[in-house]
Amino acid sequence: MSEEHKSKLKRPSNIEDVKELGAMLSIYTNDYYFTVLSGYCLTYIFLQTFNIPGSIFLSFLGGALFGLPVGLPIVCFLSACGASGSFGFSYFFGKPFLDSYFPEKSKFFGSQIEKHRQNLFNYFLFLRFSPLLPNWFVNIASPVFGVPFHIFWFGTFIGVAPQTFIAVQAGLTLQEMTSASQIFDLKAIGTLFLLAIFSLVPTLKPVQNFIDKFLMKQKTE
DSSP states (O other): OOOOTTOOOSSSOSHHHHHHHHHHHHHTTTHHHEEEHHHHHHHHHHHHHHHHHTTTHHHHHHHHHHHHHHHHHHHHHHHHHHHHHHHHHHHHHHHHHHHHHHHHHHHHHHHHHHHHGGGHHHHHHHHSSSSSSSSHOOOOOOOOTTHHHHHHHHHHHHHHHHHHHHHHHTTGGGOOOOGGGGSHHHHHHHHHHHHHHHHHGGGGGGHHHHHHHHHHHHOOO
């Protein structure tokens, strides 16, 4: 790699940075595919683990470099793994941090987790689908309030898929993008809210009663 290209290897903080990084890395992707992929994966996990801004731009980059069939599952997997790193750190050190800086938000989060304990996976999907609570806060607060790791990991992997699909697909036309806001417009945000609402439908009492009656009927036939 030339010195000029090395100087461009940095964490993207805006759309112009990621466009420049994508154009440079695409030169190496064909000949050094797994090297580029490994570097991409390590960087993504590092940003997610320490809740450093920039992972959305790496999602765009994933679409530009690897395409949708590869980029989508990889970014979902990396999101779950990176969030798990944050989960692990918070398991040991998160409570004092939340108590000191986010006492009210923590109290609300904990009460909602207990309220939905019987349907926690659905509620966790709701948290990931909706933008009501930032992902970094969910990552830190989850182990403090007893969210089981398997629910956290799979809920993250599945829950980030819709927004990841939007970002990775946008990355296919990365060089034509002018801003991230044009991707996550009102239509995209509205779609995420609908998915969040649908994820809670199975937790509603009438729906649960209907499912129980249906299962009992099937059992007696």
